[in-house]
Amino acid sequence: MKHLFLTSILAVGALMASACGNKSADRQSAPAHDTVAPRQAVPGVATDADSVYARVAEQVAFGPRVPGTPGHTRCVDYITRRLKDAGADVTVQDTLFAPAGSGMKPQRVRNITGRFNAGAPRHVLLLAHYDTRPWADQESDKALHNTPIDGANDGASGVAVLLEIARLMKQMPSDVEVEMLFVDAEDAGTYDDDFSWCIGSQAWADAFDPTARRVPEYAILLDMVGGKNAVFPREYFSERYARGVNNLVWEAARRAGYGDRFPNEIGGALNDDHIHIMRMGIPAIDIVESANSATGSFNPTWHTLDDTIDNIDRATLKMVGDVVINTIFQ
Numbered sequence: 001m002k003h004l005f006l007t008s009i010l011a012v013g014a015l016m017a018s019a020c021g022n023k024s025a026d027r028q029s030a031p032a033h034d035t036v037a038p039r040q041a042v043p044g045v046a047t048d049a050d051s052v053y054a055r056v057a058e059q060v061a062f063g064p065r066v067p068g069t070p071g072h073t074r075c076v077d078y079i080t081r082r083l084k085d086a087g088a089d090v091t092v093q094d095t096l097f098a099p100a101g102s103g104m105k106p107q108r109v110r111n112i113t114g115r116f117n118a119g120a121p122r123h124v125l126l127l128a129h130y131d132t133r134p135w136a137d138q139e140s141d142k143a144l145h146n147t148p149i150d151g152a153n154d155g156a157s158g159v160a161v162l163l164e165i166a167r168l169m170k171q172m173p174s175d176v177e178v179e180m181l182f183v184d185a186e187d188a189g190t191y192d193d194d195f196s197w198c199i200g201s202q203a204w205a206d207a208f209d210p211t212a213r214r215v216p217e218y219a220i221l222l223d224m225v226g227g228k229n230a231v232f233p234r235e236y237f238s239e240r241y242a243r244g245v246n247n248l249v250w251e252a253a254r255r256a257g258y259g260d261r262f263p264n265e266i267g268g269a270l271n272d273d274h275i276h277i278m279r280m281g282i283p284a285i286d287i288v289e290s291a292n293s294a295t296g297s298f299n300p301t302w303h304t305l306d307d308t309i310d311n312i313d314r315a316t317l318k319m320v321g322d323v324v325i326n327t328i329f330q
């Protein structure tokens, strides 16, 4: 995933046609709010920090999850097995896809869906990408740029939080259908080309037929949710096109006592999987670290060989898991 700036934002097309500004210009000051006692939407059910951390470590142990590699296939099998063990109905979209007009060669995409409580009165979509970037191109040493990264934060963290929520689903109220989408091929884009990112979610959107299936009320994307002391401002496009969902999430965070980590500020404008979910008419938001105190943007480990399990913060993973649970069931 990458930041978009003015020219790229315009290039994304109709959805973004009136969007403007860069990251720094989009910042707003946060209204002050009260601190309240932490609150759980489902009493007694909370993310277990060690459990979700273990799910990150298990993915990293497969090696880089670059499409076409053994580590990637092992990760597909792993996510599928974990979902089935949690009681989900699992389907895999296994297709060849290239974005229309991109000139790209079609590539194999495997998007994994796990569905809980099918047919329940409410219906939400949660998603994260499981592939990892083939190149450590943000390393200062150019000799390292072709080395694949571990993707502990960029990839594994979002998947781990979803798998932890999956594990807890048996203890949750059954009135919400939770559809979990693990998207492939998010992170092999080139920085000067918008279409080359998020191939998996583009393939999912391309096959999405609202007359043939149920349309979720909203969608929440998790990306890079395991950084040390990560801060999650409201991503620009999420706020512009799905503010109501952002309000639900940031209010749930505030009520859980995490208001300082989920500030009511506008963060970067990101080309990430939520864009393609929004194109299907589903209000979609991105929970993503994009106001790191050292970089002012992503975590310093982004697209480097430092994106390892050693730089994962189990408290951040737990916080994000609890915020998502509290949002869905509040």
Ligand SMILES: [Zn+2]
Pocket (backbone or CB within 6 Å): 001, 133, 154, 187, 303
């Ligand atoms: Zn990435």
